[in-house]
Structures are given as structure tokens and as C-alpha cells.
Amino acid sequence: MHEATVVGIIGGQGWMGRSLGLSLLEQGILPPEQLIVSSRSVNAEVYRDWPEVRCVRDNHGLVERSDIIVLSVRPQDLASLDIAVGDKLVVSLLAMTSCQALAQQIGSRRLVRAMPNAAAEIRRAYFPWFATPEVGGADRRFVQALLESCxxxxxxxxxxxxxxxxxxSGAGPAYPALLAQSLLDHARQNGIAxxxxxxxxxxxLVGGCLLLERLETDPGEMVERLIAYDGTTAKGLQTMIDEGMERVVHRGLEAAYAAARAPGKA
Known part of the structure; x- marks a missing residue:
């Protein structure tokens, strides 16, 4: 990382800002004296093991003292962020907020958009990110290290x-949770404690996903193999396929994608 670079996280005590800040510290990627976090209500307990971390309420002061600013707030809160960052590098974790909208609000064109998910809390997030042409190679390497800490x-x-x-991927545990809920409801209906x-x-679910990850095989190949085995699992899989599970999943993803492309809409 850049030597002596100060990172400021606006919203650094929310779930994502906190996960990112703590992972940077725990892994030694950033020394505590080079981290500033702001939030509406300062809770020093979050960073009690790193007293050198500066916890503030004033975003203007954070911007002034930071070399890189991370925006970890709700998309609807962007309009109320009265900050001017000059040409500093800004990493936005906001959904539904384009680089153009960010540049108009905060001024800088050195922008990175990244999309975390809730698994950042256990350091298992998937972080896709996009950078504007104004973001140079050194900044891109910094961003990569910053995000993959989670x-x-x-x-x-x-x-x-x-x-x-x-x-x-931004949905995090939402889609597995929906499948888990359906499986759990059916088990209860059939008298399982x-x-x-x-x-x-x-x-x-957890064991199956870990096995898929370890095998590094295409999930479709696993489905085909199990259907070809023609056992109890094959009967369940084929019925789900015939009933249109793929179509329903695709429709859900299309709806979420449409929302992601529509600033200001949930």
C-alpha cells in the first residue's frame, strides 16, 4: 500500500464500514494511526483495541485529513453528504449510484465503485469493483488490497x-437464505423437529457449497451427474427444473439488475 496513506471511512461504524476498517487493522494492511472513521454516533468500543484510530462525527475534517475516502453510507444519504474532496481517490460502496452521479455530488473523478456483501463480516465477501480512467495503476493496486482484506x-x-x-453477488446471504427458508418450511411440514x-x-447448504468450491467443478455438471444417477435426489432435482426454478431465479435476478441500474429506486 501507499506509504503513510491515510484512509477515511465515512460511515465507518456501520456494518460494512466497520467490517472493512477492522479487517484492514487485523491483517496489518493499515496501521491504526492511518485510519479515520466517521459516523453520526461515535462508538469508540468498535475500535477499542486500536485507540490510535480517530473516530469523528465531522465528515469535513475526515476529508481534509484523508488521502483516500471510502463512502460506506446508504444510497439515499449521498445527497446529504456536503463534502468536496477535490481530486482525492474515492471508493464508493453505494448501490444504485453511478460514477457520474458520484462525481456530480462530491467533485472528484478519481472514482472506484465497489459492491460488497454481508459476508465481509466473516472475511468471505466477493468484491467486484470498477474504476474510472482517472484512477492510476498504483491506486488500483491499493484498492485491490483494500477490498480483498474482506x-x-x-x-x-x-x-x-x-x-x-x-x-x-451483492445480495450476499439473501438468495441462500430464501432457499434455506423454503427447505426448512417443508421439513417442518413433514414433522421434522x-x-x-x-x-x-x-x-x-453450507457443506454443499464448500464441496462445490473445493471441487472447482461446474455446478451444472454436478446437477447432470446427480440426475443421471437416477436416485431420490434426481427425482427432486428434475421436478424443480420442470417446475421452472431456473425461470423464477432468472426473473428475480433481472428485477434486481433493473433496480441496480435505476438510481434512487429500491
């Missing part, structure tokens, strides 16, 4: 790709 980071070449990945149903569902 998991995996990957630069995309087009802003529309980031919008799509906002709908896909709640604690056992929950164990079975969570171990099936």
Missing part, C-alpha cells in the same frame, strides 16, 4: 458489469 476482489472493465453483480430441520438444512 474476501475476494475482482476488477471489472465496465460499469454495467458492476450493476449486474450488484444484483448477483425444528432443531433437527435447521441442522439438516444448514449443513446441506
Amino acid at each position: 474476501g475476494m476482489a475482482r476488477e471489472v472493465s465496465a460499469e454495467r458489469d458492476l450493476d449486474y453483480l450488484t444484483a448477483l 425444528d432443531d433437527m430441520a435447521r441442522e439438516a438444512v444448514m449443513q446441506t
